[in-house]
Amino acid sequence: MLAVVLCLFIISPALAWIPLEDWDSGNVTTSVGESGQCLCHVFLPDTSFPADRVEHMQQVSKDMILEVKIQMNKMVSYEAKLNVYLKELSDLNVRVAMLETSPDKYIKLDFELLRIELREFEALVTQLRESLNSSSPIFDSLYTEIRNMTLIVNQLETYDKSNLDVIRIEFAKLQKKLKDCQEDQEFIQPDIGNCNHTGILKISKPMVVQLNAHLNSGYQYGGWGKDSKPIRGYESMYYYGGYSGAHVYDFYLYSNYDKLILRSEFKRHHIPSAYVGTGNNYIVHGNSIYYQHDVGMCKLNLTSSRYDFRAVSDASGSFSYSYSPNQNLDFAADENGLWVLYASDESRGKMIIAKVDEKSFGIEDKWNTGVYKQLVGNAFMACGIMYATRPVDLNTEEIFYAFDTKTGEEKQLSITFPKFQERYTNLDYNPMDQKLYMYNNGYYVSYNVRFNRG
Structure with missing residues (x-):
């Protein structure tokens, strides 16, 4: 078998x-x-695993997570503001309801005014919702309140009433709130990267965060802010440096705003004695810190910790800003790149604007202005225009001068804004969020900038 x-x-x-x-x-x-x-x-070994596709998927996932965080932060900011205006609308709705229950106490009013205000409010809510590209219960509630009030106004218009002074006052308040909201809307929705305007129109009220990270009022010199040209993954990074004198010897880096407030840095750069800086007008730009060393430019790469130095041959150490000594070189960044501001003996103390070539770390172009540096509290660049400030009184600062590097024109201005305290040592514009960052007598202070777009 x-x-x-x-x-x-x-x-x-x-x-x-x-x-x-x-x-x-x-x-x-x-x-x-x-x-x-x-x-x-x-035994069949598999040698065709798509590693390149998995790597691409991981990168796409990181990008999506970053975008979701950005949109979530926008939603939190907008919804907080909308909550305030929703409450104001609710209060006004109560008062209009009182009108409806006691019609014999009021006289006829030009109700068209209220209709206009309500239409403006509705347009504002629409704009906010479109800016977020989404809806939410707050938006829906606002629309409901506006429609209900419009119906009541239409009914009240048919009455012959008396003594509506109180309602006229409420209308005036609503009109002012609408105006303020529209102005705030321009502040909280900056048109990043767009220089299609005629210059700065207004500076917001100051936002004071806290005393410096050392929690010491003796650290009156220093600076803080964000990278004006961040590399990928460091868009939320903040920097800070505070000192008891006009010298620069270390910097602290924080991964985000919350870490800054909690004083929880992820990196500290201690500057060796050979590269200790002077003055306080430094910035972070393109993942490098630019600061003054003697009467020259110093650059510290935050990744490699490499130092570079370039002398500015015509810069003078005799002309500082009015608020503090040794501020001979002032670094600034805007939509057009990196700048350094200074004065020379040849210019007789008048400010010079110099464009810095980031690759060669040298000066590529210069403009002579007509403003004396020693009369200036501080200066910054925005869309290729230098703005100089000076004190008006103990609590008020004024942008009084502007020089346009595109046209070579200079202007006298009067754009005032409040200061938290009298003296400050650092004021810089950041094109990534269109804010001014001020180190004001040891405090973190920031301002929103509004441009005149016609």
């Missing part, structure tokens, strides 16, 4: 799709089982 031998092939399911003709006989082994059956083992 002939014995029947069964041969069982053991093959990984993930490799079952490989054609038989591609199998290598050298990868096949046979053996006999306990019951005498033939067992065939096939």
Whole structure:
């Protein structure tokens, strides 16, 4: 009798799709089982794992997570503001309801004014919702309140009433709130990167965060802010440096705003004695810190910790800003790149604007202005225009001068804004959020900038 031998092939399911003709006989082994059956083992290594696609997927996932965080931060900011105006609308709705229940106490009013205000409010809510590209319960509630009030106004218009002075006052308040909201809307929705305007129109009220990270009022010199040209993954990074004198010897880096407030840095750069800086007008731009060393430019790369130095041949150490000594070189950044502001003996103390070539770390162009540096409290660049400030009184600062590097024109201005305290040592514009960052007598202070777009 002939014995029947069964041969069982053991093959990984993930490799079952490989054609038989591609199998290598050298990868096949046979053996006999306990019951005498033939067992065939096939080893098929998989060398076609799509590593490049997985890496691409991981990068896309990181980008999506970053974008979601940005949109979530926008939503929190807008919804907080909308909550305030929703409450104001609710209060006004109550007062209008009181009118409806006691119609005999009021005289006829020009109700068209209220209709106009309500239409403006509705347009504002629409603009906010479109800016977020989404809806929310707050938006829906606002629309409901506006529609209800419009219906009530239409009903009240049919009455012949008396003594509506109180309602006129409420209308005036609503009109002012609408105006303020529209102005705030321009502040909180800056048109980043767009220089299609005629210059700065207004500076917001100051936002004071806290005393410096050292929590010491003696640290009156220093600076803080964000990278004006951040590399990928560091868009939320903040920097800070505070000192008891007009010298620069270390910097602290924080991964985000919350870490700054909690004083929880992720990196500290201690500057060696050979590169200790002077003055306080430094910035972070393109993942490098630019600061003054003697009467020259110093650059510290935050990744490699490499230092570079370039002398500014015509810069003078005799002309500082009015608020503090040794501020001979003032670094600034805007939509057009990196700048350094200073004065020379040849210019007789008048400010010079110099464009810095970031690759060669040298001066590529210069403009002579007509403003004396020693009369200036501080200066900054925005869209290629230098703005100079001076004190008006103990609590008020004024942008009084502007020089446009595109046209060579200079202007006298009077754009006032409040100061938290009298003296400050650092004022810089950041094109990434269109804010001014001020180090004001040891305090973190920031301002929103509104441009005149016609």
